[in-house]
Amino acid sequence: MSILLIAEHDNQTLNPGTLNALTAAQQIGGDITVLVAGSGCAAVADDAAKAAGVSNVLLADNPVYDKALAENLAALVVEQAAGFSHILAPAGTTGKDLMPRVAALLDVGQISEITAVESADTFKRPIYAGNAIATVQSLDEVKVITVRASAFDAAATEGSSAIVNAITTACDAGTSAFVSEEMAKSDRPDLASARVIISGGRGMGTGENFALLDSVADKLGAAIGASRAAVDAGFVSNDLQVGQTGKIVAPELYIAVGISGAIQHLAGMKESKVIVAINKDEEAPIFQIADYGLVADLFQALPELAEKL
């Protein structure tokens, strides 16, 4: 078996999700080649070459791959696909955008967001917002897979010294172009890899009130998350949404504040190790999955919590 893992990165550093996907690749077994496609991304390839279990790195460093446009990247992956039994990527928005396009070009299906490797062709994945777990066997010769990062430990960043081979072809479909981006800036840890997350819901009332979460997050070194209702209301930006259709997280500690606990929200956080809920409604469904529930008004509880930590 031979696995091609598509690295997710920002041209400077390897996104941690790639290391989680690398663990899934190791569990499948076989040679692992990492493809780093981007622009000015040689440092990423060097990082990938050191990561545990990596035997080869392919570096496609070209302006046409700069902003991970799926049209160009998919053509590149398909060009490099020969000989690989599995093509993997972390299930971030880049992988979700790219991989089905790759699969269709190869005339194979895709197994999305696997959470466990049963064998080289059989995987587990959550369906129905995580209310059921499917075991799925791929019947295709090439298995195209996205990996739910929170379900796999990160592979070690050191341990290999793979050779980096440069790819010189430039695949440019010419049908799409990058225009602009609005990147959320934050000094806080990334939601996907944070040890502690404190999330706010509609109960926060306004965006300004998220400052109450900030003061607790400062004490705990936590990342801030949100429910869909809080994002829809414009309290915070879309990249903070946790849930079935947002980010899937599994930190050591998840604190849900003013969040009712709809199944779509639970789908994104119920694998957290310890869950705390703060809600003024003692009937809120979030209490059914919380390890520690505090029935309280968040406007009193949060300042007190920040003070006592």
Added chain:
Amino acid sequence: MKVLVSVKRVIDYNVKVRVKADNTDVDLANVKMALNPFCEIAVEEAIRLKEAGIASEVVVASIGPKAVQEQLRTALALGADRAIQIECDDLPEPLNVAKLLARVVEAEQPGLTILGKQSIDVDNNQTGQMLAALTGRPQGTFASEVKVEGEKAMVTREVDCGLKTVELVLPAIVTTDLRLNEPRYAKLPDIMKAKRKPLEVKTPADLSVELKQHSRLLKVETPASRQAGIKVDSVDALVDKLKNEAKVI
């Protein structure tokens, strides 16, 4: 410009699904079904493009057994002009769906094809991207804003670290995210009118598509459930539990 929307019939998002006792699948018998919420957003976007004078016609397609006609009628009531059902016994895998839709795209030549980013049943998030691949068109996935400007579409996408705007040469494929729009409700007179709008039924054979099996569902299980924990009566008690019992802070 014609706009094509593809929609899926799924379990209503308020319903919590149950796994069958024999673990072969989930149990959908007598469960409330609805238009997939992301597909509803896709229909709404198409209708708004028509209201803005950008789209000339909105065609809606769905793949599945006769029951999907209910969702097609819903889309017609919301404002789509005509519907196409592609009759299949089950709901086919995404690549098969994309192949069928690719034939519809070939025949209808829409300037824009809009799909939901994922269906809330199997959560695959694949069909739009696959359709884009098969038709050789550019894709704007997880869209929170779509602006058609002449021969191009500017699509703002919800990505992990914020928002990213891309420019796509039309014809193109767009998949919707939650914040693209807020779908309207169908009015009673429109529901009545929708019954008379054209609904064409085709088969995969009509479209010369041979459905292929790419994966096998071996088992469906209920996930290990979390034990409900305890309620604490004060912030002090909470801090104490987190420090001394859970040892996470």
